[in-house]
Amino acid sequence: KDTEPTLYTVKAVLILDNDGERLYAKYYDETYPTVKEQKAFEKNIFNKTHRTDSEIALLEGLTVVYKSNIDLYFYVIGSSHENELMLMSVLNCLFDSLSQMLRKNVERRALLENMEGLFLAVDEIVDGGVILESDPQQVVYRVALRGDDVPLTEQTVSQVIALLIYEKISYYLVNLTLTC
């Protein structure tokens, strides 16, 4: 290996949807300096990986570790000399953090409704290419999306329905007492 020992491990973190469209992309070095080159790389990566569920590949001279869930594709990219398990720990941390934050609903819609959570989580996991944190508990704690201020969209459908039923029942109850 002719590489200098360094903390700069991650070259990019990507999340694509099941059409290969970019939902999130953060590049940490100048491997793909322009948006055009980045999109071309993302297209290539998606074509080579979306049909197989095989976790790791070598593409354009880079090591790519990936994971898919329902309609989301998560990628962490590093140099071909990089320790594959280190990249894997970043991928796992990202996925597990999101999984907790989205209450296991790791899918496109839920992610899009919580983009700020995603932005903050990635910011806690990788800083300028350096792995900042690899423990999902820590990441979730630091992102600290407070539960008391959950916007309506974050409430599950069942909660909303329960609320409606409750209101309806109380309306009947009130009516009932009035008639009595």
Next chain:
Amino acid sequence: MIKKFDKKDEESGSGSNPFQHLEKSAVLQEARIFNETPINPRRCLHILTKIIYLLNQGEHFGTMEATEAFFAMTRLFQSNDQTLRRMCYLTIKEMANISEDVIIVTSSLTKDMTGKEDVYRGPAIRALCRITDTTMLQAIERYMKQAIVDKVPSVSSSALVSSLHMVKMSYDVVKRWVNEAQEAASSDNIMVQYHALGLLYHLRKNDRLAVSKMLNKFTKSGLKSPFAYCMLIRIASKLLEETEAGHDSPLFDFIESCLRNKHEMVVYEAASAIVHMPNCTARELAPAVSVLQLFCSSPKAALRYAAVRTLNKVAMKHPSAVTACNLDLENLITDSNRSIATLAITTLLKTGSESSVDRLMKQISSFVSEISDEFKVVVVQAISALCQKYPRKHSVMMNFLSNMLRDDGGFEYKRAIVDCIISIIEENPESKETGLAHLCEFIEDCEHTVLATKILHLLGKEGPRTPSPSKYIRFIFNRVVLESEAVRAAAVSALAKFGAQNDDLLPSVLVLMQRCMMDSDDEVRDRATFYMNVLQQKQKALNAAYIFNVRLCLSVSVPGLEKSLHQYTLEPTEKPFDMKSVPLANTPITEQKTEFAPVATSKLPEKPGPTRQDIYQEQLAAIPEFQGLGSLFKTSEAVQLTEAETEYVVRCVKHTFARHMVFQFDCTNTLNDQLLQKVMVQMEPSEAYEVLHYVPAANLPYSQPGSCYSLVRLPEDDPTAVSCTFSCTLKYLVKDCDPNTGEPDDDGYDDEYVLEDLEVTVADHIQKVLKPNFAAAWDEVGDDFEKEETFALASVRTLDEAVGNIISFLGMQPCERSDKVPENKNSHILFLAGVFRGGHDVLVRSRLALADGVTMQVTVRSSDETVVDIILASVG
């Protein structure tokens, strides 16, 4: 865009993307509510998210609009909503390079980084360092130092990583934080430990002693963080490589001990470090190989991939070390991850036996279309290595390669295949026709000019010598009709070679040439006209000189030619320019050898830079004593005249000119308490060689190499005296000096040091020249001065050994790959070509027969009789 209304999309319930139709201008418009009081955190948060989303999609923001939004955003610091504040930090980082005057938020961020809210502190530090320059950094230095040693891990980590980013810009400031980083390194938190180690290394990496001390400390104390361990292993292996320490060093022991770490990440890093070390013995590799073997059966794909990829590397150098893993690798060839399967198969191809080749090839052809180009190249490399190992398997390989050649693939991939086929053809004469046929088919539909011209060149070289050369003509002429200029020109050259070598094809080739003379491109027309005229003469010697062995264009050194021509234009003369005065390139173009770049690095063809000889020529020309010697004919490899570990190390490089030789002595003084002056090497020749000049080295301080020279005239009256022994003595003036300062005493004394004898042999008078078509060259030189003699080499046991000896003794270039003796043969013919000092071509044909010893019949041809005598005399 239609996707949004896609029925299927709605049915699947994935819903639409709320950010899909975001308009930058609309979002920036919305950002005006940042200025409203009271702040509505939720709406503001949503707008900031939209802005970051747009930036993330690669949307371009102008400086003006970005600055405006940025300034509006700064007002949001008044809100105490945590998420909103965090999004402000992100916006600052994202806009740091787009917006102007971002330093306006410095004080807000400084307040947050030193405040009570731990959730703010880390991110605030990272945002602050993103917008800080060297001068500003000094203002916050105090806070940074405190933050590095803060007991909250996220704060400490953020400070350390931000410091690391700042090292590039403000090394001198960050350097002052070493003590804090040192303290952080002993933190209990694994990430803090890792970041502190990384920062410490970056600050100290240029000080090898400090790095070594640091390693020593951490390897002893032990760390908790697996990341930090990986970093330590990398630092240790780099240090091992730089200091060239042996594998008994404590650093090596440390790396080896990491093979027993409880984290797979660390174990793998250690195994990979050992595998990548140069000069590892099989015994040292064994423990690393056995952990990799364990990983092969891991349920984690990434680990299996990492293991098999590393084993593949081992197999390149030490195939026997990997044979123990064959069974595990067999299990991986059906792995659902095709990358893993490919690597497993190519590794097995390197380590397995000949009998398994067919099976493995069949397996791999079942999914070769599914794998990426990178891995296809890996497969081709494996095949290429295999062909060298098992020449008998070439027909299986050839079939496989031709199928791959028909598939889609990029240039690198196709080039690897073509190179591989060419090397098979050259190694195995019996595969020549099939191979050429596959290549002919390939150029019928080849988009890569480089490959097409390369193949045409090969066809021209090999085609005429096959049993039915006429069948290649059609393929070649098709190129003339259909391709770009470069390919057409190459096709014309190839055609000419057929015409020159096959008399019955000559008339048709001439007809084709005539057509090429009508081409629209200058180069193509020029070549066609030139070859037309040469071919019409029907003279073997002309054909040889101008069609087969275009020596003058191929083998002269280009910088040398430039210099000679420049020299010629400076001195007005009636004489025509003589190509023979141009120095030959000292490494003749070696015959096609396929060398593969390591995986994943696409190697571009190197530009021909000045050769070693050109550099010497330049250096010698700068010394006044050596003016007028003419151009440098040949430079030898360096010869050691001392043992390796002595007070003075001297090696000699022999430079041969037309009538002189210059001996260059590169001396190194390894005593740190001595300064040598007026250093020269006195030479006593055994023959009529005359030493004309000594050029001493004025000063030779400790460990700085210096050169002195001797100029010797070759004996003119006896041209056959090509070999001579010189006894050499190093003479110098010694001045003792202070080992620490290097300050010498005023007085010195003369001293001398006896060196080993220096030999000049016939090889020093001959420059290698490659004749691509030896038979033609043989005819060209003719038998005017041909002599033949038979020798018995009693001490030589094998043909290989005999061939090696002759080549190194005469210093000539083996042609037609005749330096390779086929296995199980007891006779062989070696063809050698060269140019003798003074510019006479010399060719040697040596028939070897193996009986008890080796009997050798040597036939020498040259354009000069003396040269023939010299060669025969020296062989005897």
